[in-house]
Amino acid sequence: MSTETKIAVGQELPPLALPPVDRTMLFLFGGASGDHNPIHIDIDFARKAGMPDIFAHGMLGMAWMGRLLTRWAPQAKLRKFDARFQGITHLGNAITVTGKVTAIAEVNGERCATIALANTNQYGQVKIVGEALVAIG
Amino acid sequence: MIDRKWIGHVSAPSELALDRGRLRFFAKAIGETDPVYTEVEAAKAAGYADLPAPPTFLFAAEMDSGAVMQTLEDLKIPLAKLLHGEQSFTYLRPACAGDVITVVSKIADIYDKKGGALEFVVKQSEARNQNGDLVAELRSTLVCRN
Numbered sequence: 001m002s003t004e005t006k007i008a009v010g011q012e013l014p015p016l017a018l019p020p021v022d023r024t025m026l027f028l029f030g031g032a033s034g035d036h037n038p039i040h041i042d043i044d045f046a047r048k049a050g051m052p053d054i055f056a057h058g059m060l061g062m063a064w065m066g067r068l069l070t071r072w073a074p075q076a077k078l079r080k081f082d083a084r085f086q087g088i089t090h091l092g093n094a095i096t097v098t099g100k101v102t103a104i105a106e107v108n109g110e111r112c113a114t115i116a117l118a119n120t121n122q123y124g125q126v127k128i129v130g131e132a133l134v135a136i137g
Numbered sequence: 138m139i140d141r142k143w144i145g146h147v148s149a150p151s152e153l154a155l156d157r158g159r160l161r162f163f164a165k166a167i168g169e170t171d172p173v174y175t176e177v178e179a180a181k182a183a184g185y186a187d188l189p190a191p192p193t194f195l196f197a198a199e200m201d202s203g204a205v206m207q208t209l210e211d212l213k214i215p216l217a218k219l220l221h222g223e224q225s226f227t228y229l230r231p232a233c234a235g236d237v238i239t240v241v242s243k244i245a246d247i248y249d250k251k252g253g254a255l256e257f258v259v260k261q262s263e264a265r266n267q268n269g270d271l272v273a274e275l276r277s278t279l280v281c282r283n
Contacts, residue, residue, distance in 0.1 A: 032166035034200030037216055049217035058221040063167040066192035081192050082225040
């Protein structure tokens with residue numbers, strides 16, 4: 001993690017670029033996360049539900065956000081992590097996770113940075129927005 | 138419409154024993170390459186008792202146990218109409234391989250928008266370790282597209 005003196009409001013975290021979503025990724029995540037909802041695995045089920053194809057689990061996108069955070073600061077410093085799933089991440093979407101320090105304040109006696117997060121695909125569509133609170137003291 | 142009687146309902150506890158194999162599988166599935174999440178020595182050098190569960194991993198407890206599916210069944214939300222709206226984690230202490238995590242959830246709220254076209258279920262959960270210590274609090278907003 002950057003030293004305390006280097007962290008400032010407006011600072012951008014190093015972005016994390018993911019490969020395009022493919023079926024293998026979704027099958028692996030379904031198994032590893034325990035989410036066996038067929039809408040992420042079975043194209044027949046997805047079509048019956050009115051979707052063109054299977055699509056990524058929201059929690060896979062949030063896990064990618066988590067990777068951005070934990071390579072910037074040790075996970076033990078992570079205090080809070082929220083995500084709002086605002087668009088479906090489709091097969092072929094290549095997500096880039098970005099993060100930016102939006103505030104630095106004392107929270108429960110600890111100096112903390114608020115990080116605004118976003119998962120954006122190659123067409124500029126924002127699929128997930130998030131916010132994290134990271135102790136930087 | 139989802140029956141509002143479920144507001145306040147508390148789920149049966151979901152127990153998830155954290156093991157290294159599962160955590161390595163999860164790391165692979167999310168493309169995690171930091172050795173802290175796959176190599177015990179790296180985890181210990183970073184100050185963890187063993188491989189740490191990544192920030193979103195504890196969501197698996199109620200997926201594995203079937204508690205989430207039971208909630209959807211109780212509330213009569215078909216999988217085909219389900220979306221995940223929001224997810225929140227508050228962290229109190231690390232969870233590592235070797236820990237046994239128990240998650241208990243409560244339906245905090247059920248409400249609708251757009252004249253019932255969208256219904257929202259807010260679920261609040263506590264994750265505790267084998268010592269009874271609170272590890273994390275989770276909050277999920279599930280969306281049913283009617």
